[in-house]
Amino acid sequence: MxxxxxxxxxxxxxxxxxxxxxxxxxxxxxxxxxxxxxxxxxxxxxxxxxxxxxxxxxxxxxxxxxxxxxxxxxxxxxxxxxxxxxxxxxxxxxxxxxxxxxxxxxxxxxxxxxxxxxxxDRAQSVALEMQFSRSQQPANSALQPQSRSPYPREMNPPLEDEIPTPELSPREREVLNLLSSGGSNIQIGKELHLSPRTIEKHVSSLLRKTNMHNRSELVRYAIEHNLVN
CATH class of the missing domain: 3.40.50.2300 (Response regulator)
Structure with a gap:
């Protein structure tokens, strides 16, 4: 569909x-x-x-x-x-x-x-990961203590003290700076002389290291933690 x-x-x-x-x-x-x-x-x-x-x-x-x-x-x-x-x-x-x-x-x-x-593509990947995560929960999960929200953990922004400041490579910092300035994969790739696919890999790595779910959360995290110039 x-x-x-x-x-x-x-x-x-x-x-x-x-x-x-x-x-x-x-x-x-x-x-x-x-x-x-x-x-x-x-x-x-x-x-x-x-x-x-x-x-x-x-x-x-x-x-x-x-x-x-x-x-x-x-x-x-x-x-x-x-x-x-x-x-x-x-x-x-x-x-x-x-x-x-x-x-x-x-x-x-x-x-x-x-x-x-x-x-x-990313939204669909996140949805599949959430679906898989829910499918792996034990049958007696209803007996476990309730989380701070009625929504799945993936739908909640991580608490600040749950996310240590990540170690970023120099290239990841360059990508993060350009991403925070509003650059798309194509624009960032042109600036750094890299392919959009390579930029996407760096963005995926940044999302994984910061435990963020999308680019907007990543940029907010970078600004709040002084990871961008």
Whole structure:
């Protein structure tokens, strides 16, 4: 079954070009012209990924994602920000709110597609790992002490004292710095003269070492623990 992607943007041309391109590449694309409409679409369509502009009427992209991330069931839903605002402070704010990738307008549709596929692949891998983990729990797990949340541990952000500061290689630190500045795998690869696949391996290693589940959590962790310049 094709995966569903929600595209939220008040610019009609952007909405049409992005949704048409995604549908040509095998996805189901639904569109919203502002954050309020997008919130309703999330409830109706249950998308697998969101692509959203920031500057929108009624409810902007920041408020939209803030409301999405406030719902535990949607906390790991991949989000891509599209915006004309490309200052470092804007990108950091986007990551702190929970976006997974940040593309500045004008952008290439092919790069957006690569980002979308990458995030969806990771989201599906996480879902499979969670499913496998639950299947390995003992039958009498219901008798065990309850955790601090009714949601699976994978859905909870790790406590700070549970995560020791990791040992990162110089290359991993370079990747983390560029990732925190909003770079995609393609952009980081060009900067470091490495392939996007190699960058993805470094990002996966960083996620594993920090015990984070996605890029937005990784960037927040890096900022909070002074791992980036």
């Amino acid at each position: 094709p995966l569903t992607i929600l595209v939220a943007d008040d610019d009609l041309g952007t909405r049409l070009s992005v949704t048409d391109y995604l549908e040509l590449n095998g996805f189901v694309a639904v569109a919203a012209k502002n954050g309020r409409e997008a919130l309703a679409m999330v409830e109706q369509c249950r998308p697998h990924l969101i692509v959203t502009d920031i500057a929108m009427p009624q409810v902007d992209g920041h408020a939209f994602i803030r409301q999405i991330r406030s719902q535990p069931a949607l906390r790991l839903l991949p989000v891509v920000f599209l915006t004309a605002r490309d200052e470092t402070a804007d990108r950091i704010m986007g990551y702190q709110l929970g976006c997974d990738a940040y593309l500045a307008k004008p952008f290439e549709l092919a790069e957006l597609l690569a980002v979308v596929r990458n995030l969806l």
